[in-house]
Amino acid sequence: MSDEVLLRATDVVKTFTSRGKKLGVRSVATAVNGVSLEVRRGETLGIVGESGCGKSTLARCLVQLLPVTSGTVEFRGVELTGLSRRQLRPHRREMQLVFQDPYASLNPRRTVGDIVADPLKINKVGTEDEIGERVRELFVTVGLDPSSLRRYPHEFSGGQRQRIGIARSLALNPLLVVADEPVSALDVSVQAQVLNLMADLQETLNLTYLFIAHDLGVVRHVSDRVGVMYLGEIVEIGDAEEIYDAPMHPYTEALLSVVPELNDTDAPRRERIIITGDVPDPSDRPTGCSFHPRCPAATELCRSDKPELIELRPGHLVACHHPRNVA
Amino acid sequence: MLSVRDLKVSFATRQGELRAVDGLSFDVGAKEVLGIVGESGSGKSVAMYSMLGLVRDANVSISGSVKFEGREILGLSDREMQRVRGGEVGMIFQDPMTALTPVYTVGWQIVEQIRAHTEMTKVQATARSIELLGEVGIPNPRSRVNQFPHEFSGGMRQRVVIAMALSCNPKLLIADEPTTALDVTTQAQILDLMERLQQSYGSSIVIITHDIGVIAEMADRVVVMYAGRPAEIGKEIDVVRYPRHPYTWGLLGAVPRVDSKNSRLVTIPGTPVSPLDVPDGCPFAPRCEYRMTICDQRPPLHGSDDHLDACWLSDEQRLQIRPTPEGPEARP
Numbered sequence: 001m002s003d004e005v006l007l008r009a010t011d012v013v014k015t016f017t018s019r020g021k022k023l024g025v026r027s028v029a030t031a032v033n034g035v036s037l038e039v040r041r042g043e044t045l046g047i048v049g050e051s052g053c054g055k056s057t058l059a060r061c062l063v064q065l066l067p068v069t070s071g072t073v074e075f076r077g078v079e080l081t082g083l084s085r086r087q088l089r090p091h092r093r094e095m096q097l098v099f100q101d102p103y104a105s106l107n108p109r110r111t112v113g114d115i116v117a118d119p120l121k122i123n124k125v126g127t128e129d130e131i132g133e134r135v136r137e138l139f140v141t142v143g144l145d146p147s148s149l150r151r152y153p154h155e156f157s158g159g160q161r162q163r164i165g166i167a168r169s170l171a172l173n174p175l176l177v178v179a180d181e182p183v184s185a186l187d188v189s190v191q192a193q194v195l196n197l198m199a200d201l202q203e204t205l206n207l208t209y210l211f212i213a214h215d216l217g218v219v220r221h222v223s224d225r226v227g228v229m230y231l232g233e234i235v236e237i238g239d240a241e242e243i244y245d246a247p248m249h250p251y252t253e254a255l256l257s258v259v260p261e262l263n264d265t266d267a268p269r270r271e272r273i274i275i276t277g278d279v280p281d282p283s284d285r286p287t288g289c290s291f292h293p294r295c296p297a298a299t300e301l302c303r304s305d306k307p308e309l310i311e312l313r314p315g316h317l318v319a320c321h322h323p324r325n326v327a
Numbered sequence: 328m329l330s331v332r333d334l335k336v337s338f339a340t341r342q343g344e345l346r347a348v349d350g351l352s353f354d355v356g357a358k359e360v361l362g363i364v365g366e367s368g369s370g371k372s373v374a375m376y377s378m379l380g381l382v383r384d385a386n387v388s389i390s391g392s393v394k395f396e397g398r399e400i401l402g403l404s405d406r407e408m409q410r411v412r413g414g415e416v417g418m419i420f421q422d423p424m425t426a427l428t429p430v431y432t433v434g435w436q437i438v439e440q441i442r443a444h445t446e447m448t449k450v451q452a453t454a455r456s457i458e459l460l461g462e463v464g465i466p467n468p469r470s471r472v473n474q475f476p477h478e479f480s481g482g483m484r485q486r487v488v489i490a491m492a493l494s495c496n497p498k499l500l501i502a503d504e505p506t507t508a509l510d511v512t513t514q515a516q517i518l519d520l521m522e523r524l525q526q527s528y529g530s531s532i533v534i535i536t537h538d539i540g541v542i543a544e545m546a547d548r549v550v551v552m553y554a555g556r557p558a559e560i561g562k563e564i565d566v567v568r569y570p571r572h573p574y575t576w577g578l579l580g581a582v583p584r585v586d587s588k589n590s591r592l593v594t595i596p597g598t599p600v601s602p603l604d605v606p607d608g609c610p611f612a613p614r615c616e617y618r619m620t621i622c623d624q625r626p627p628l629h630g631s632d633d634h635l636d637a638c639w640l641s642d643e644q645r646l647q648i649r650p651t652p653e654g655p656e657a658r659p
Contacts, residue, residue: 050510050511050512050513051510157598159598160598187366187367187537187599188366188537188539188578188581188582189366189577189578189581189594189595189599190598191581192580192581192583192592192593192594192595193594193596195583195592196591196592196594199591214510214511215583216511216585217582217583217584217585218583220583220584220585220588221583221584221588221592222583240588241588244585244588254512255511255512256585258511258512258514258515259511259540259585260514260518260538260540260541260543260544260545261540261543261544261584261585261586262539262540262543262567262579262582262584263543263564263567264567264568264579267586270586272515272519274512274515274516274519275512276516278480278482278483278513
């Protein structure tokens with residue numbers, strides 16, 4: 001890992017406008033509300049949060065699959081927001097996606113060989129033969145048998161399909177791979193195979209990952225740094241070990257405390273902090289701190305003033321008026 | 328309370344016989360929480376559904392014995408089964424959206440169930456449903472009772488399903504992946520609720536899940552299933568700390584941990600066997616790194632009375648492969 005910043009997002013906002021509950025009234029849902037982050041070359045940045053927190057929308061905004069409402073995204077120092085599709089193309093080659101659902105993300109009518117060859121053909125990389133050779137090579141890289149190139153997606157299991165999705169994402173030797181819940185549809189034994197594969201590929205191909213997941217164990221396992229999202233905002237971001245061992249935001253603390261654990265040692269269990277209520281509607285955000293209606297430590301200040309994301313320990317940023325584990 | 332013996336469920340398909348459950352036996356004691364864990368296709372849900380007569384497939388054949396409070400319930404008539412289901416045995420399903428019908432209010436659905444099993448009047452049943460919604464932690468139950476499922480969030484819907492399952496004071500609650508569709512903070516709320524209700528109602532619970540963490544949190548005893556067969560049965564603490572079956576070793580090692588950094592996950596090579604093609608011997612043998620010649624024969628479920636496993640490895644071999652941690656609780 002180096003300190004070179006590959007991707008930098010500054011104050012990214014994404015809103016969706018929809019017909020509101022009342023007739024004739026439009027409602028605006030802020031899915032991503034002012035996110036700033038950096039992805040450094042060679043690292044894995046994990047983004048964790050519950051459903052609806054905006055983590056997938058954020059990922060899509062970062063790779064310009066969705067236009068941002070405001071804010072900027074820089075990739076290798078080049079500002080991507082506002083570029084035309086044609087201008088984006090050379091950058092897109094360098095950032096590839098792995099999707100959550102290995103059933104929906106592969107076209108059932110095409111052979112897996114064709115699916116993996118697509119990025120190469122679209123970008124006109126090499127001759128037919130060279131492309132065929134590269135596809136076979138990619139199949140070997142992700143642990144699939146190249147003799148199955150002519151088969152269709154339905155002939156593969158979930159774990160194998162996810163390997164095909166990974167092979168497709170690697171076809172153009174990207175710098176950054178954005179994986180949106182790549183293992184959440186898989187059984188635990190297969191999930192472990194795919195996670196190990198991703199770790200091996202990162203090492204051999206010097207990849208940078210932006211890894212989005214709701215499973216806290218998975219995120220800890222893969223990440224060098226972790227960002228915790230709540231209601232479209234990053235509430236805490238920093239070194240993975242530090243966040244898991246000494247979370248500073250009350251939301252992170254509660255989230256970690258309620259993950260069901262195997263108590264296979266005599267170490268005392270974290271005290272469970274069960275937060276009540278549901279995540280608020282992103283079109284009707286609370287005033288002040290977004291988390292205050294559910295926060296056990298909320299005060300008057302939290303109701304009125306929105307906390308800034310500030311660096312409380314080196315490289316560890318928190319948006320909270322009453323952070324934990326500060327000393 | 329519940330005693331299952333040699334339950335077998337198979338489906339006749341064009342590709343041959345699909346053995347979904349192949350010789351499952353377990354007991355659930357009074358006030359006990361039994362966890363059944365396994366990956367998709369291990370037969371854990373089919374086993375429960377077939378016990379309760381919920382598998383309506385014309386091609387199914389079910390054999391074995393399922394005794395609920397000493398009474399055989401396998402093969403009861405539909406009418407008799409309906410009295411058991413929803414009455415003495417409550418059920419919680421995985422997906423709270425499909426478990427509730429979208430076209431009736433939640434109150435209507437709870438009242439219907441109460442009236443199907445008790446002599447209560449509509450007014451009494453409505454009062455009871457409001458009380459139940461309050462008990463499962465739904466704010467303003469008096470007004471929420473008249474709302475439709477789509478007006479509730481996922482966690483709140485699952486609370487409604489739980490309220491429904493509890494409406495007739497069941498002695499046994501069967502929960503099939505009750506928190507799989509939920510976020511971790513909501514999951515914590517629901518598991519906490521189930522624990523509290525289990526204490527106040529004194530029901531036994533069978534909880535089916537693929538998440539061994541949920542089992543560790545909730546269950547007193549665990550059944551680990553693989554390819555329709557039990558691989559290991561024992562007290563939760565024994566199975567999690569002193570697992571005996573190679574499949575359980577793999578399963579436990581494959582879970583990325585929140586409490587400590589694990590550098591590399593243990594993987595089980597290959598993929599789960601197809602239930603169309605379960606080997607005659609040990610079903611795990613094709614993926615097992617400790618495979619021996621004897622594994623071509625089906626291993627019996629054996630061991631000391633409260634910790635059983637189906638594996639041919641001897642105790643010495645297991646100790647060599649996986650030394651038990653030293654300490655007062657160390658097992659032979």
